Amino acid sequence: MIDLKYLQSHFDEASQKLQKKGVETQTLKKLQTLFVTLKQANQALETLKAEQNSMSRLFGQYKREGKDVTKLKAKVDTNKEAMVPLQEQAREAEAALQEVALGIPNFPDDSVPEGAGEEENVEIRRVLEPREFEFEPLEHWALAEKNGWIDFERGVKLAKSRFSVLRGEAARLERALINFFLDSNATKGFIEQSVPFMSNAAMLQGTGQLPKFEEDLFKIEEENLYLIPTAEVPLTNLYHDEILTAEALPLLMTAYTPCFRKEAGSAGRDTRGMIRQHQFNKVEMVAITHPDQSDAVFEMMVENASDILTALGLPHRVVELCGGDLGFSAARTIDLEVWLPGQNKYREISSISNTRDFQARRAKIRFKDGKKNRLVHTLNGSALAVGRTIVAIMENYQNEDGSIEIPEVLKRYM
Template identity: 85%
Template sequence: MIDLKYIEKNFDEAAAKLKKKGVDPQTLEKLKTLFGQLKEANSALEAAQAEQNSMSKLFGQYKREGKDIGELKAKVDANKERIAQLQENARKAEAALYEVALAIPNFPDDSVPEGKDEEDNVELRKVLEPRVFDFEPLEHWALAEKNGWIDFERGVKLAKSRFSVLRGDAARLERALINFFLDTNREKGFEELCVPFMNNAQMLQGTGQLPKFEDDLFKIEGEDLYLIPTAEVPLTNMYNDEILPESELPVLMTGYTPCFRKEAGSAGRDTRGMIRQHQFDKVEMVAIAHPDRSDDVFEMMVQNASDILTALGLPHRVVELCTGDLGFSAARTIDLEVWLPGQNKYREISSISNTRDFQARRAKIRFKDGKKNKLVHTLNGSALAVGRTLIAIMENYQNEDGSIEIPEVLKKYM
């Protein structure tokens, strides 16, 4: 969540920043008004409560002293009704405020290039030259069919469209990639965690998926549980409502999980193949960082993900997202896009974001800064999306006869 006090004090600046992310200044104006109303409602309530408390104390005293309490009782009863009313007002004011506040995205960093959509993203650098083929490279689904690697039909039969089954060497390669990613991340200092694949609503709100993006999530019927759309949710919320000693920062975590997404808004996009599935594997990095040092951690995470692609011999480019393409929680995001020769284009394979204190405020993740508790910065990034890496290997390592080489670094995992 954005900082309401900041909006209150620096309204114009806040409005300018959020406009870059497509938020109407009127929405922000409304938010400011609601915040003021809540504070007003609360102080009226608290004044009445203070009065009630002191009268109650008197009440006890009178009784002990054997004084008459008739008059006091009448006053206290009347005030009690007033409190109930004021409480209701405050509750409504709070609900109204949070309905708006929780749906407002994070401020983009000032350094983020302005732009409307992915067309305006800025390529920072390319790593590794795409291989030159002396034949027409196939797309991954054609290769999958030739090698019997992906069973799309049976995936659909078992579940529904946008599910698939990996078979044989493809399944083994998937597992090899997970192990390779986890081992690499661990060597970089990330603690490996194995977390629940379902999280409750409070956690989903902490990282920003709820309440605004409920339609993208699979909910467990009759339970306060959702299938996680990314390991960012459980990893970041490991420290939900906790206060960390400063000496423990940064906390670096990595974990493999499947990710479940309804892909509600992407009907018709990437329907062929397994670029966009309802369930996919991903190894995630999450960092809980000191606010003064989150930029360094961010760079490290980008470099790590890029290094993994390089180790796999996969050409890719590093792209800074423009303001219009930033996700809801992100202040800054760098995507890694891997070269897919079959598709003849770069496709997202990792997305690394610094959310600054946006998630920390929602999830109440703080650290002890001397005597004060301050919000941490949280960062997350894929290292890497497993299924898309598999696709990239298929397309980049294909031979003319349709067979696929295994990258050198993975051989010990197969």
């Protein structure tokens, strides 16, 4: 959630920032009006409540002293009547405010480039030269078929479309990658966690998936739980509604989890292969930091993910997302795109975001700064998406006969 006090005191500035993310000024005006209405109603209401409380205290005193209370009772009753409409007004404003405020995305950092969508993202650097092939490199699904690595049909049979089964060496490669990623993250100080793969609604609101993106989530109706779309949800919310000590920061966490996404808006995109599945494995990094630390930690997370790709010998590029491509909660995001020779393009394999205090405000994650409680910064990023790494290894390490080499660093894991 954005800082509503800041919105009120710097409306034009705030509105301008959110234009980068496509938020209309009108929506913000509405939000501001609701905020002011709520404040005024609350103030008026609290004055009346104060009177009510002091009269009630008097009431008790009169009773004890055996005094007559009929006049006081009349006064109290009148006061009570006066509170009713204000109470209603405050309640409505509060509800309306919540509804609008929870749907407003985070402010992008000032450094975020302008742009409407993906095409306007800014490439920062490339790491590793893509290999020259003396033959036409195949796409991963063709290689999967040749090697018997992925059974798409039976995945569909077991569940539905966009599910698949890994077999034999591919399954072992997946397991090896998960371990390799977790170990690599551990060397950078990320503490491994094993977390629930389901989450309740309050946590999902904390990290920003709810209420706006419910259609992207798999829900267990009878239980009122959701399958997590990313480990960012459980990891960040580990400290939901907590006040941390400043010394505890930064908290660095990593976890392997499957991720479940409905891909509601992606019908027709990447239908072939396992680039876009309803269930995929991912190792995630999450950091909870002091506001002064978050930029440095962000850089470290980008480096870490990039280093892992380098260790695997996978060419990739580092891309700064423009305002229009930025996610709901992110103030800033850097994507790592891995080179896929079969597809002849770079594809996202990691996304690292600094949400600043946006999630912290929603999830009430604070720390003691002297006597004051302040919001932490939260960051998250993949290191890495497992399925897409398998795809990248298949395409980059393929031989002319269709066989696939295993990257050197993974050999001890298999």
